[in-house]
Amino acid sequence: MNTPLRTRLAISAGKLAAATSRLAGRGEGMIIGGKVALAVSPHALRDLAQGRVAALVSATNGKTSTTRLLATALSQSGPVASPTTGANMTEGAVWALATGEPGAQAVLEVDEAYLPRIVRETQPKVVLLANLSRDQLDRMSEVAMLARKWRAMIAENPDVLIIANADDPIVAYAAEKATKIVWVAAGQAWTADSSVCPDCGTLLSRDEKTWSCSGCGRSRPEPSWTFEWSAQQGNTYARAVAPDGQSFDLSHLGLPGRFNASNATMALAACSELGQDLPTALELMNTVSAVSGRFATVQAGALTVRLLLAKNPAGWSELLDIMPPAPTPVIVMINANHADGRDPSWLWDVPFERLAGRTVIASGNRRRDLAVRLLHAGVDAHVIEDPFAPNADLPDSVRALEVIDCAATYTAFQKIRVAALDGEVDA
Amino acid sequence: MSVKIASIYPTLLGTYGDGGNVAALTHLATLHGIAVEVTEVSPGHTVPHDADIYVLGGGEDTAQSAAAAALHASGALAEGVKNGASVLAICAGYQILGHTFLDAEGKPSAGLALLDVTTDRLDTRAVGELLAQPSEFAPAGLTEVFTGYENHGGHTHLGPDAKPLATVTHGVGNGDGTEGAISGRVIGTYLHGPCLVRNPRIAERLLGWAVGRDLDHIVEAEVEALRQERLDFVTKK
Numbered sequence: 231m232n233t234p235l236r237t238r239l240a241i242s243a244g245k246l247a248a249a250t251s252r253l254a255g256r257g258e259g260m261i262i263g264g265k266v267a268l269a270v271s272p273h274a275l276r277d278l279a280q281g282r283v284a285a286l287v288s289a290t291n292g293k294t295s296t297t298r299l300l301a302t303a304l305s306q307s308g309p310v311a312s313p314t315t316g317a318n319m320t321e322g323a324v325w326a327l328a329t330g331e332p333g334a335q336a337v338l339e340v341d342e343a344y345l346p347r348i349v350r351e352t353q354p355k356v357v358l359l360a361n362l363s364r365d366q367l368d369r370m371s372e373v374a375m376l377a378r379k380w381r382a383m384i385a386e387n388p389d390v391l392i393i394a395n396a397d398d399p400i401v402a403y404a405a406e407k408a409t410k411i412v413w414v415a416a417g418q419a420w421t422a423d424s425s426v427c428p429d430c431g432t433l434l435s436r437d438e439k440t441w442s443c444s445g446c447g448r449s450r451p452e453p454s455w456t457f458e459w460s461a462q463q464g465n466t467y468a469r470a471v472a473p474d475g476q477s478f479d480l481s482h483l484g485l486p487g488r489f490n491a492s493n494a495t496m497a498l499a500a501c502s503e504l505g506q507d508l509p510t511a512l513e514l515m516n517t518v519s520a521v522s523g524r525f526a527t528v529q530a531g532a533l534t535v536r537l538l539l540a541k542n543p544a545g546w547s548e549l550l551d552i553m554p555p556a557p558t559p560v561i562v563m564i565n566a567n568h569a570d571g572r573d574p575s576w577l578w579d580v581p582f583e584r585l586a587g588r589t590v591i592a593s594g595n596r597r598r599d600l601a602v603r604l605l606h607a608g609v610d611a612h613v614i615e616d617p618f619a620p621n622a623d624l625p626d627s628v629r630a631l632e633v634i635d636c637a638a639t640y641t642a643f644q645k646i647r648v649a650a651l652d653g654e655v656d657a
Numbered sequence: 658m659s660v661k662i663a664s665i666y667p668t669l670l671g672t673y674g675d676g677g678n679v680a681a682l683t684h685l686a687t688l689h690g691i692a693v694e695v696t697e698v699s700p701g702h703t704v705p706h707d708a709d710i711y712v713l714g715g716g717e718d719t720a721q722s723a724a725a726a727a728l729h730a731s732g733a734l735a736e737g738v739k740n741g742a743s744v745l746a747i748c749a750g751y752q753i754l755g756h757t758f759l760d761a762e763g764k765p766s767a768g769l770a771l772l773d774v775t776t777d778r779l780d781t782r783a784v785g786e787l788l789a790q791p792s793e794f795a796p797a798g799l800t801e802v803f804t805g806y807e808n809h810g811g812h813t814h815l816g817p818d819a820k821p822l823a824t825v826t827h828g829v830g831n832g833d834g835t836e837g838a839i840s841g842r843v844i845g846t847y848l849h850g851p852c853l854v855r856n857p858r859i860a861e862r863l864l865g866w867a868v869g870r871d872l873d874h875i876v877e878a879e880v881e882a883l884r885q886e887r888l889d890f891v892t893k894k
Contacts, residue, residue, distance in 0.1 A: 364672060372672070372717045374761075425668035426700070431723035433668070433700040572785070573806045575674030575849050598883040602854055605879050606677075606684050 233277050240271035241278075241328045248325075260313070264321025267328060275320060278327035279352035282311075284335040285500055286352065288345045289360035291545045292493045293318065295485060296358060297339040298521040300497040303511035304504065309334040319344045323352070342376050346383035349390060356500050359394040359401050360416060360493070363423040363544040364579075366571030373400055373423045380404035393499050396451045399424040399434055399441050406451065414499050415439070415453035416492045420544035422579065457495040459488050461551075470495040472502065478512050484519030487552040523643065527633055528650035531618025535561065535636035539643045541570065543579035546637075550580075553635050556587030559628050561617055563594035563638035570639040574599050582607040589625055591617045594642045618646075659692040660867040663708035665734070666700055669724040670750050673808060675714025677851030678745065678860075682710065685853075685860045688875050691868055700724070704733035709867035710743050713750025715809070715849060718761035721749040728753065728769055738771055743842035743866050745859070747852055748809050751837070751845030752776040758811065772838050772845050773816035779832050782810045786891045787828035787848055789836035794820035796839070796862045798871065802826070803836070804855045804887045805848030813838070813845075822846055827891045842866055855884060 233241075244267030248259030267274045284304060287297045301312035311330020313322070318341045326338055340348050342362065349357060359380065362373050377400045384392060384407055394405035396413040400423065405411060418424070424441075426433055432445025442449035454473040460466070468480035468491040478498060480491040494515050501511040520526035524539050538553075540546040553560055566574045574596045582603055592600040592611045604611040614622055628634060638646065664679045679695055686693040698704050700723065711734060716724065728734055738744060744754065752758035755774035757765040763778070787807040791799045803823055812832035815821060822837030822844060823830070830836030830847055837846035844859075846852060853860040857880055861872045 374717050374719055422668065422671070426720055426723055428719065431719045431726075433723075573673070573808065573849070575677070575806060575851060578674035578677030578680065578851055578854070579671075598879070598886050601879045602877075602883050603677075605877070606680050606854075 233280075234271075234273075237267075237271040237274045237277040240267040240269075240274050243267065243270050244325070244328060260317045260325040261321050263328070264317070264323070264325035267324050268321060273351075274324050275327070275348070275351040278324065279336075281353070282327065282333065282336050283338065283352040283354040284310075284504055285337045285356045285358060286340045286345065286348060286354045287337065287358045287360075288340045288342050289358075290342065290363045290365045290542065291548075292360055292489055293339040295490055295521045295524060296360065296493040296497055297337055298518055299485075299490075299494055299515045300358075300500055301337040302514045302518050303497055303501050303506060304335065304337060306506060306510045306514060311336040312338065320347060323348050343379070346379055346386075349383055349387050353387070354390060356391045356393055356503055358496050358500055359392060359405055360496055361395060361398045361418065361420075361544070362400045362404070363420050363542060364576065365542040374428050377401075377404040377428050381407065384408045391503060393496060393503065395496070396453045397441075399448075399450075400428050402451055403428040403448070406448075412455065412499055412503060413451045413453040414455040414457065414496055415450075416455075416457045416495050417459065417488070419488065419548055422543070455495060455499045457492050459491055461488070470498050472498075472508070476508070478508065480512075482516045484516055485521070485525060487548060489548045523647035523651075526647070528647065530636065530646045530650060531616075532620045532622070533618055533628075534633050535646070536633050537643060537646060538635060538637040539640065540637055541640055543576050546580040549637055550582075550584045553585075553637070556585075557589070557627070559589040559591065559625065559631070559634065560585070561591040561593060561634060561636040562600060563636065563642035564592075564596040564600045565594045565639045565642045566596045567641045569641050577603045582609060585609045589627060591624065591628060593617050594639065659694040660686060660710065660864060661705065661708040662693055662695045662710045662712065663705050663737075664695060664697045665704065665711055665713045665750070666724045666727065667697055667714065668699055669720040670714040670716040672717060672720070673715045673748065673849045674851050675747055675849065678712050678714065678747070678853040681851065681853035681857065681860050682712070682864065685857055685875070686864055689861070689864065689872050691864055700727050704728065704731040706733040706736040707740065708737055708742055710745070710863050711737060713744070713746040713753065715748030715750065717749075721753065721758070722760045722766055724749075725753045725758075725766060725768060729767070734769060735771060738841070738843060741842070743863050744771065744844065745852070745863060746843075746845045747849060748807075748811075748847055751847065752811050752813065754843065754845050755813065756816075771843050772840050773818035774813050774838050774845065775816070776811040776813045778810055779812040779829065782808070783829035783832075783847070784808045785828055786887065787830060787836065788826045788888070788891055789823035789828070789830060789848075790826055791823050792821050792835070794839055795822055798862060798865075799858055801856075801858060802888065803846075803848055803859075804884055805846075805850035805852055807847045808849065809847055811847075854880070855887065
């Protein structure tokens, strides 16, 4: 493969900038490296992609985990370039391709708003679209606006194969005009952002499996792949059913929760389109147990915690389900820094009532908002600025736990993770 | 007799945590020993005409137009107001109460005309902490600064029959230095947060109207700590 000279120079300049940034202790240097490369060669992404990009993964929730699952599954046919560092805008994509193994196929997670540009420039083999819901509304687009952007993107890139979640009406609306499409009934636990038809505004009708609109006649597209899930009394049943009826048992995934089994179903559908051996793909996905700190057990000051990341109501409502049952205490950390979104009003959309019967350690720079939310939810809250300090005023029930769940918004999560890993990139 | 609270189309008008307003009304009513009955009205279902308090939240453009159309068809909100009910409407819900607001394509749509206001577009979207001092037209008992978070593109112009609820001390509000509007017991505002969580005195005013007596303010330490933190955050910047 022949990378144009200008882009090769751009990559060198980017690497220098990244190294300088790392030496200055400013982090991993990916974003600055990508920025410098793009400044030197605006077409760097197109030049580096050149048919290498197997898949782009976008969604409000689950991008990073789905990307890791898919990249791990694709490793059966050779090296895969796939950083799951959360650098998911244009510069992150440039950097992933510039620093990954030369010529290796790539799987990239992509921010919802940046997806149109990155699809245009990388021309991936497949694009996975899993879900859209409210997220950081102070700086991101409202959901219907994103769907319209994706719709335009699909119209402009007719050769790209779309793998989309038919159960999310907003995603279905975004993807319905695709000429090459695989629909996956991947489930939708959070319906509050798709109560009305994104096209005609009529209230959607829903039953257990499908949705339809009486206003314009839209309904859930007929899926090729189906995700099945049930959880009762600690027993979970999870499987993906392929178009030919073949069934894949998802109950041995290393990642917890309904949402990760759904992510794995999307990844399997992608593997099928990319010509992979599916039983091998599933075996490889089963080995993934933590993704960039998510679900990892780490030391946080005086405590050992299982780190959980949730950024918005849809993510939180699923996360509450994987915590151990009451009365086990948990730590919840709510920040409202730029990357978290500055407006934590969404706390009122999260069913924190489900935490009743246990003590919640409320922390993060918006712990007071959380404390009021928990007060209304009838949940016992201890507001503690730094629960990890050696002298933190923690209830005995917290200290008695070997590992405590710590669910946090993005910047709170990253702070714990980076401190625990002493600057290493991955877990 | 219970106070009847109607949560209007929370599936359409509830994008910004606005469910917290009904939660706050319920919570404070319990503290005051007032029984409440909450009806969540979904589109397609009948809006009660005999509620004591109607609550409308914020929402996206398409949902806002759908909610306005359904409320027009129903007519129950206007009837409720005529019968003495109060209305608290936030953001998109506030705009719906006016004469016109702009739809997703930027075309003026008819509102319910329960407030003498019209809404067009601000030059730049208003996003951030909002502080406003209650105006002389604010209901009795509301003198403490209002705190909340705004996220809207609407520039709301008040006509002679609507009075500003407050004067902006930080943020944008209506767009002309005023914030919100009030006419009788109908209140519109851009304060998310949610509004009644961060400003419990407004909730106590609505409940007081419903039971026909003034309620003594109940101080909750968690709420005071949150209010103080938000005030400090804005004034320290």
